Amino acid sequence: xxxxxxGKAIRNLGARGIETxxxxxxxxxxxxxxxxxxGMSFRRIGLSIREIYFSGVMSLVIIMVSGLxxxxxxxxxxxETLQKYGAEETMGxxxxxxxxxxxxxxxxxxxxxxxxxxxxxxxxxxxxATEQLKAMDMMAVDPIARxxxxxxxxxxxxxxxxxxxxxxxxxxxxYIVGTVLVGIDSGVFxxxxxxxxxxxxxxxxxxxxxxxxxxxISVIATFEGFDAEPTAEGVSRAxxxxxxxxxxxxxxxxxxxxxxxxxSL
Amino acid sequence: MSTLPDSPLVEIENVDFAYGKRAILKGISLTxxxxxxxxxxxxxxxxxxxxxxLIGGQLxxxxxxxxxxxxxxxxxxxxxxxxxxxxxxxxxxxGALFTDMNVFDNIAFQLREHADLPEDMIRDLVLMKLNAVxxxxxxxxxxxxxxxxxxxxxxxxxxxxxxxxxxxxxxxFAGLDPISLAVVGQTIRKLNDALGATSIVVTHDVVESLxxxxxxxxxxxxxxxxxxxxxxxxxxxxxxxxxxxxxxMDGPVPFHYPAKNYAVDLNLSASTSLKKSVS
Numbered sequence: 001x002x003x004x005x006x007g008k009a010i011r012n013l014g015a016r017g018i019e020t021x022x023x024x025x026x027x028x029x030x031x032x033x034x035x036x037x038x039g040m041s042f043r044r045i046g047l048s049i050r051e052i053y054f055s056g057v058m059s060l061v062i063i064m065v066s067g068l069x070x071x072x073x074x075x076x077x078x079x080e081t082l083q084k085y086g087a088e089e090t091m092g093x094x095x096x097x098x099x100x101x102x103x104x105x106x107x108x109x110x111x112x113x114x115x116x117x118x119x120x121x122x123x124x125x126x127x128x129a130t131e132q133l134k135a136m137d138m139m140a141v142d143p144i145a146r147x148x149x150x151x152x153x154x155x156x157x158x159x160x161x162x163x164x165x166x167x168x169x170x171x172x173x174x175y176i177v178g179t180v181l182v183g184i185d186s187g188v189f190x191x192x193x194x195x196x197x198x199x200x201x202x203x204x205x206x207x208x209x210x211x212x213x214x215x216x217i218s219v220i221a222t223f224e225g226f227d228a229e230p231t232a233e234g235v236s237r238a239x240x241x242x243x244x245x246x247x248x249x250x251x252x253x254x255x256x257x258x259x260x261x262x263x264s265l
Numbered sequence: 266m267s268t269l270p271d272s273p274l275v276e277i278e279n280v281d282f283a284y285g286k287r288a289i290l291k292g293i294s295l296t297x298x299x300x301x302x303x304x305x306x307x308x309x310x311x312x313x314x315x316x317x318x319l320i321g322g323q324l325x326x327x328x329x330x331x332x333x334x335x336x337x338x339x340x341x342x343x344x345x346x347x348x349x350x351x352x353x354x355x356x357x358x359x360g361a362l363f364t365d366m367n368v369f370d371n372i373a374f375q376l377r378e379h380a381d382l383p384e385d386m387i388r389d390l391v392l393m394k395l396n397a398v399x400x401x402x403x404x405x406x407x408x409x410x411x412x413x414x415x416x417x418x419x420x421x422x423x424x425x426x427x428x429x430x431x432x433x434x435x436x437x438f439a440g441l442d443p444i445s446l447a448v449v450g451q452t453i454r455k456l457n458d459a460l461g462a463t464s465i466v467v468t469h470d471v472v473e474s475l476x477x478x479x480x481x482x483x484x485x486x487x488x489x490x491x492x493x494x495x496x497x498x499x500x501x502x503x504x505x506x507x508x509x510x511x512x513x514m515d516g517p518v519p520f521h522y523p524a525k526n527y528a529v530d531l532n533l534s535a536s537t538s539l540k541k542s543v544s
Contacts, residue, residue, distance in 0.1 A: 127364075135361035138321055140347035141378050 023227075030223045034152050037145040047150040048157075055116040055151070056158030060165070062115055063108060067099075067166035070107060071173025074098055078174075079182050089184060092193035095174030096167075100197060100206045104167035106254050109213035112159055113246035117221035120151050121242040124225025125235035133226075148226060152218045159214025160207055167206065205261045212253055217246045274299045274431060274463045275320055280329035282315055289315050291487035292329070302457050302464040304474040306509065307484035313467040314358075316484075317433050320465070321355060322346045333431065351379060354424030354432040354462075358439060360416040362408040362423070368395070369404040372423045379427065394422040397459075398452055414445025418452065425456055431463050432456070438470040446470070450477045471510050475499065483509060 041048045078094040124147060127133050133143040171193075178184040197203065221242045228238035273296035282290040289312040297303045305313050318324040319331050322338045331338045333349060341349060362371050372391045376382055382390075395401045398418040408416055417437060424432055434453060438446050454477040457464045468474055474481065475495040483491035483506050491498070491506035498506060507513070524530065 123365075130359065130364070131357045131361040132363055134323065135355070135357050136363075137323065138350055138353065138355045139375050139378070140350040141375075142347075146378075 026227065027219060027223045030226065031219045033144055034149050034219070034222065037142060038149045038153065040145045041149040041153045047146070048153050051150045051154030052158055055112075055120065055154045056162060059112060059115045059158070059162060062111055063162045063166050064169045066107065066111060067104075067169030068173040070103060070166075071095055071099065071170030071175075072177045073173075074103075074170065075174035075177030075182075079178070088182065089188045090192055090196075091178050091182070091184060092171075092174065092189040093196040095178075096171050096193045096197050097202060099167040099170040099174075100202050102206075102254070102258075104170065105163045105206050105209040105213055106250060108163040108166045108210065109159065109217060109250040110247055112155075112162060112214075113217045113221070113250065114243055116155065116158070117217045117242050117246050118239045120155070120218075120221040121225040121228070121239045122235060124148065124151070124222060125228035125230075125238050128226065128228060129230040129232070129235055131230075144226075148222045152222050155218030155221065156211065156214045159217065160210040163206065163210035163213075201261075205257075208261075209254065209257050212257060213250050216249050216253060220246050220249065272299060273297055274334060275465070276330075276332040277316070277319070278330050278332075280319065280326040280331060282312070282319065282324065282326050289487055290319075290326075293484070293487065293489060294329075295482050295489060295492075297463060297465055298480075299463050300457075300461060301479040302454060302466060302477060304466045304468060304478040304481045305484060306467075306469060306471065306474065306481055308469065308509075311484045312487055313484060314435055317355070317435055317465065317467055320431075320433065321350065321353060351427065352430045354427070354429035356417070356420050356424045356432070356434045356437055358436045360408070360420035362416055362420055364408050367405055367407050368400070368411070368419050371408070371419065372426055374423070375427050390426070394426050395419075397425075397456070398422045399448070412445075414441050414449065417441065417445070417449055421449065421452055421456070425460060425462075428460055429462060431465070432460075434464065434466045434468070436468055437466060438468055438473055446473055453477060471512075475510075 074095045075091060078091045079088055082088045082091055082094065124133075127143075127147065133147065136143045136146060175186070175189060178189050179186045224238040224242045224245070228234045275297035277293060277295050280290055280293050281288070293312075293316070295305075305316060307313055315324060319326055320333060320338070322341065325339050334352070336345075336349060338346075338349070362368075363374065366374070369391055372394055373387050376387050376390060392401055392404065395404060398421055400415060400418055400422070403411065403415065403419065408419070411419060421434075421437070424434075432453075437449050437453060441449060450473045453464060453466060456462070466474065466478060475498065478495065480494055481492060481498050482489055483503075485505050491501060491503045493501065498510060501507060501510070
């Protein structure tokens, strides 16, 4: 009995391993297909702009409000610790560096995956379930070029812009806490920040991260939608997978990218 | 039984197709002559839709050949396949209208994708097609605002927008009320004759099909089990065709899905008399 159960468990583990590797391979091929079929997204830029509106503009509220709150919390927490060392004037530096290097790209990516990534998966999955993708293919219009690629590029373009907005709102939140609540001189707040934040090492690393996260989330979201089982349950599972896989991928990529970037300092 | 006189637009020869290990089509052969409306009939899951997918090149046969307009579908590359599909229209079972576009944009979709036409001309063409199915007034509505029958007619107009030489209909009558059903049936016939197209209607609606089509094929268990003109089909003594046309409960198509002995299923194996009476 125990041997049987153990055998079953090992078999399940093996099957899941093979399934994961298979999906990774399928996603890589899908990514390549999207890249090769991207011509239409640039030739008919209106298609991509429409998707930037749905993915990017519609995510503005959640990104800006979250950024503001996180900046304010960072300000409060930072002040609490910094004042013990008499260094509360450097609060602006703490807020700006945390946001620009790490929190901006990472939290934006997590929010973007939940807000826009899940919507992209659900939309493409439902189009598949209602045979709209097959109908398009029968009309001699490639669904990857017409439906997937514009959504992919919209995600890639939107992510860094949203991350920049998130960081800006966060810094503004930190500024409000620092100058209004805590009473730090606004000139000191800004000049310390300006002196400590380096464009090449801090801002650029944030931009690179957010572009990489944008590519990862867009590939995952479009692939999961395209690969969804064409049923209500299949689409719901695909949507969940998008959020979970995106979150884990973003965090893993962040660790790798941070490692590379700190080494190059 | 009459033979079809015209040169065929679609020729299917000895085709096998299976989903994994489940064989769907087993050595099927049929022809669809130009200018005619041909029905492919059979029970649910007998491979009718698969046959349409093979003709459209969305599936490739594991054996045999599918030829459309003298081209072997399996040998076409992507570009060739898309060239072929531009001359085809297909009505999907539930319409498959694009839900993020209104009726007008749904019908204009192919014109905008494939033909470099001025917007004025697109507008005229779309309104003409919508008028042909009696739904010009719905141009600004979204698919979610249409009834099932209206959505089917919009999809019909969309399938015919590029004046295709071959129009395929997948279950065009499923789930329609009698009036919508007659309207869709008549529209299929009129559209075919007006465009000089060829139509393949996959359906299990015998009554409507017998009124509008020129020729019928019956599929069962992956094979052709009967064919003929509507008159020949009405008079047919072929057991499957007879059961299908006259909607008889039992015949070559059994009422029961294969199952183990009824008495065993009910745990009544001890009662031998009952077992005998029900098995």
